[in-house]
Amino acid sequence: MRPFLDLFSLLSILKFLAAWMLLLSFALLAQRRLLSLIHLLAWQGITLALSTAMVAVLTGDRLLWVSATLTLSLKGLLIPFLLHRLLRRLQVRGDVEMSLNVASVQLLGIVLVIFAFALAAPLAGSLPAATHGMLGIALAAFLLAFLMMITRRKAISEVVGFLAMDNALFFGATSATLGMPLIVELGIALDALIAFLILGVFFFHIRESFESLDLHWLEHLRENQ
Amino acid sequence: MNALLPLQMALGAVALGPLASLGSLLPRLHPSWLRYTSLMTSTLMSLLWLLSGALGLILVAAPAPNLAVGGIPLWQFRLDPLSAFFLVVLGVVGTASSLHAVGYFRQLGRTGLRRVLIPLPLFLSAMALLLLADNAYTFLVAWEGMALSSSYLILAQTQTIQARHAAYLYLLVAHLGALCLLAAFALLCHGNPLAGNDFSALTHEVLAPGLAQAVLLLTLLGFGAKLGMAPLHVWLPEAHPAAPSPVSALMSAAMLPMALYGLLRIDWQILPPEGVSWGLVWLALGLLTAGFGVLFSTLQRDLKRLLAYSSMENMGLILVALGLARLFVAEGSPTLAALALSAGLFQTLNHALFKGLLFLGSGSVFHSTGTVDMGRLGALIRSMPQTTLLMLIGCLAIAGLPPLNGFASEWMLLQAFLLAPQMASGTLQAILPLTAAGVVLVLALASFAIIKAFGLSFLGQPRSIYTAHEAGLWERFAMAFLALGCIFLGLFPGLAIHAISAVNVLLLPGNSLGIQQPWRLTPISPERASYVPGWFLIGIAVAILLTFLLVWWRFGRPLRRVPVWSCGFRGARTARMQDSPAGFSQSLLRIFQPIHHGRIQPDTASKELRVELADPFWVGLYEPLQRLALALSRQALRLQHGKISSYLLYAFLTLVVLLVLVR
Structure with a gap:
């Protein structure tokens, strides 16, 4: 089959998607509202699916199409939908409190991106020339998601951060190495889903015990006050 | 006869242990049935070990009989003279303790009995398994089993906070020791203790020098923790008094020697003694342990604590003997090494006999009076005459008086020291006489401690009001068994030395101790320092008879009964005019004050002086x-x-x- 786009434009699209991924990570870091956080997560999932599809076109691997479809349905649609429903059922409203202000978190995020690229540079030598920047971006997105988990107080935003980390790992695996075995992918997807379910159960328990989803109540659980 | 038979017999007895434990769980069994069946099984097991050990010492097969069971993990067993000797020790103590326990636990209900009877056979089996183990895996499993089951036994009867503290401390130290051993075996087996290398395969492995030193250090710590070696001894004086007496006897007389067995097996057979340094370390630590143990033993008020510290002292002495033997091997004089090694092993056997006897006796005292506090006891000779006689034999033996067995082994040890200057190099010539002086001091203090134990508990007037009764038949039978052992080995030390020579052959380049006649102890040659206990017995008997006749002839006719002189004190003679435990050891209390930091405090309630010691x-x-x-x-x-x-x-x-x- 002759590709309907030439290689150069395909790679450009992939790079554009990577940049978009990083931008979404920053947006997640900055966003205060829970509902918007979930939307951003959904966008990230869709981006991920698109980039997987691009890789599928690029390499001609049929299984990657399955993977892209799976990503789209699970990460782009199902999990955001579930989170959305959870938000409604738990009736969480308002903003997410952050332990640092947005500006400093963003600055910290930039430092992390530079760090991630510095880390990825020596590794990139072993990768296909076309995907040099991808590993850095994936690592940066991962660290940014981690930073987001650290700076948030509400339980739901922790889950969003966790899923964003998962997305970043996934992105790194598919884009930087141009595809990964379907079985690994299925495993990761299942893990994410299970983690989501467990955390969902925990939310209800946390709220039952403390009548709030604010995590600082958990500090009462430590020993030796 | 089939060479494998003793090993199979011993293993069969090991297998009986778990069965007996499971049997104790049967519902609706009458307590006395439970007691008899379980303890008789233990006795049978111990007798089988005694028999197989004796056979193993007599019929020395050229490759020691061995067996392997299972794939991975592989259980490997072997019965060589070293295992056989310690099996004899275990068999003797196990038999006596099981028989004594039949009487000792007679008042317990079903639940109380189960607390004892479930771990007890497992404990015995674990010790025998340890002796028969021929690879790292089997050895470590048995070692852990021994530690676990004995910590349950400590808590079998008393669940006071002190007892629980003692059991916890014991378990903690035992596990630290086990960790050291695990590390040592991992180094020995190149990181894989599960690989089925039997011990003889390990013997041929060449370790890097640094690695061998590490193994020696780790095993010394691991076995030292079980042995009650000086800085690691803290559990010992707590755990022994907390346990029921038959268990104390087992722990002291059979379990502590297991650590000696481990030292001999790993640090001597697998890593043969080279160089002087480790011999000196053993010597120094042994002397420290012995001195520390005996000093604290003299200052105790509790009979069982006194005996526990005395066990520490004996283990220290044995370690001194083994260290000395190691030095002699390094110096290239196998004759003296054989002498010192035999002294150590003989002392182990003797300690098993008399310490077992004394712990069992203290159990009978506790059973009869409800206390082992020497500040409350006294005059038991009147209410428990037979127990007193048996205890007296044990006390004389442990105090090292001829013609009993304690003297024979101590005599050998001192002879080894006295012969040292002929061989050893300059530094050792300076060190060994000093060590010998230390050993003599320890022996003297040990006699002091045991006089205190016997005198305060059995003689004089009762220090509190109690109704004592003679120990039961089973208890007396068990004690008589050990007392006869003390007398027999005292009169025929040559038999024991002859049996030990099989171990010497295994561990030393050549056994050159010479042929022993049963009734005579010949350390080096018949002309020098040989000892015939029979003559001593006759001499002592004649002296006693003559004195008796003299007194009877001069003062005895007609027999007069008069009140005892009460030191010029007007009024009634009271029990409080006797020495108290603190009073008896007052001088030592003052002399060694900088070591034990003992403080004398008046107890207003009982109007007594109490001594608080700090380790x-x-x-x-x-x-x-x-x-x-x-x-x-x-x-x-x-x-x-x-x-x-x-x-x-x-x-x-x-x-x-x-x-x-x-x-």
Whole structure:
């Protein structure tokens, strides 16, 4: 089959998607509202699916199409939908409190991106020339998601951060190495889903015990006050 | 006869142990049935070990009989003279303790009995399994089984806070020791103790010198913890008094020697003695343990604690003997090495006999009077005459008086010291006489301690009101068994030395101790320092008879009964005019004050002086360690404050640091 786009434009699209991924990570870091956080997560999932599809076109691997479809349905649609429903059922409203202000978190995020690229540079030598920047971006997105988990107080935003980390790992695996075995992918997807379910159960328990989803109540659980 | 038979017999007895434990769980069994069946099984097991051990010492097969069971993990067993000798020790003590326990536990109900009878056969089996083990895996499993089952036994009868504390401390030290052993075996087996290398295969392996030193250190710590070696002894004086007496007897007389067996097996057979340094370390630690043990033994008020410290002293003496033997091997004089090694092993056997006897006797005293506090006892000779006679034999034996067995082994040890200057090099010539002086001091203090134990408990007037009764038939039978053993080995020490020579052949380049006649102890040659206990017995008997006749002839006719002189004190003679436990050892209390930091405090309630002792190792070593551990944990607690975001931060920082480091 002759590709309907030439290689150069395909790679450009992939790079554009990577940049978009990083931008979404920053947006997640900055966003205060829970509902918007979930939307951003959904966008990230869709981006991920698109980039997987691009890789599928690029390499001609049929299984990657399955993977892209799976990503789209699970990460782009199902999990955001579930989170959305959870938000409604738990009736969480308002903003997410952050332990640092947005500006400093963003600055910290930039430092992390530079760090991630510095880390990825020596590794990139072993990768296909076309995907040099991808590993850095994936690592940066991962660290940014981690930073987001650290700076948030509400339980739901922790889950969003966790899923964003998962997305970043996934992105790194598919884009930087141009595809990964379907079985690994299925495993990761299942893990994410299970983690989501467990955390969902925990939310209800946390709220039952403390009548709030604010995590600082958990500090009462430590020993030796 | 089939060469494998003793090993199979011993293993069969090992297998009986778990069966007996399971049998104790049967519902609706009458307590006395439970007691008889289970303890008779234990007795049978111990007798089988005694028999197979004796056979193993007599019929020495050229490759020692061995067996292997299972694939991975592989259980390997072997019965060589070293195992056989310690099997005899275990068999003797196990038999006596099981028989004594039939009487000792007669008042327990079903639940109380089960607390004892479930772990007891397992404990016996674990010890025998340890002796028969021929690879690291089997050895370590048996070692752990021994520690676990005995810690249950400590708590079998008393669940007071002190007893629980003692059991916990024991378990802690035992596990630290087991960890050291695990590390030692991992080094020995090149990181894989599960690989089915039997011990003889390990013997041929050549270890790097640094590795061998590490193994020697680790095994010394591991076995030393079980042995009650000086800085690691803290559990011993707590655990022995807390346990029921038959268990104390087993722990003291059979379990402590297991550590000696381990030292001989690993540090001697697998890593043969080379160089002087480890011999000196053993010698020094042994002397420290012996001196410390005997000093604290003299100052005790509790009979069982006194005996526990005395066990420490005996283990220290045996370690001294083994260290001396190691030095002699390094110096190239196998004759003297054989002498010192035989002295150590003979002392182990003797200790099993008399310490077992004394612990069992203290159990009968406890059973009869409800206390082992020597400040409350006295005059038991009137209410328990037979027990007193048996205890007297044990006391004379442990005090090292001829013609009993304690004298024979101590005589050999001292002979080994006295012969040392002929062979040893300059430094050793200076060190060994000093050590010998230390050993003599220890022996003298040991006699002092045992006189205190016997005199205060059995003679004089009762120091409190109690109704004592003679020990039961089973108890007396068990004690008589051990007492006869003391007398027999005292009169025929040559038999024991002859049996031990099989071990010498195994461990030393050549056994050159010479042929022993049963009734005569010949350390080096018949002309020099040989000892015939029979003559002593006749001499002592004649002297006693003559004195008796003299007194009877001169003063005895007609027999007059008059009141005892009461030291010029007008009024009634009271029990309080006798020595109290603190009073008896007053001089030692004052002389050694800088070591034990004992404080004398008046107890207003009972109008007595009480002595509070402080273990210098506990104060100087363990308490600082404890404080350090607590302070560190408190610092570590700061990390835990319940904020999820901080926990995430820890993970994040770890990740970043690792990424930086790994790239």
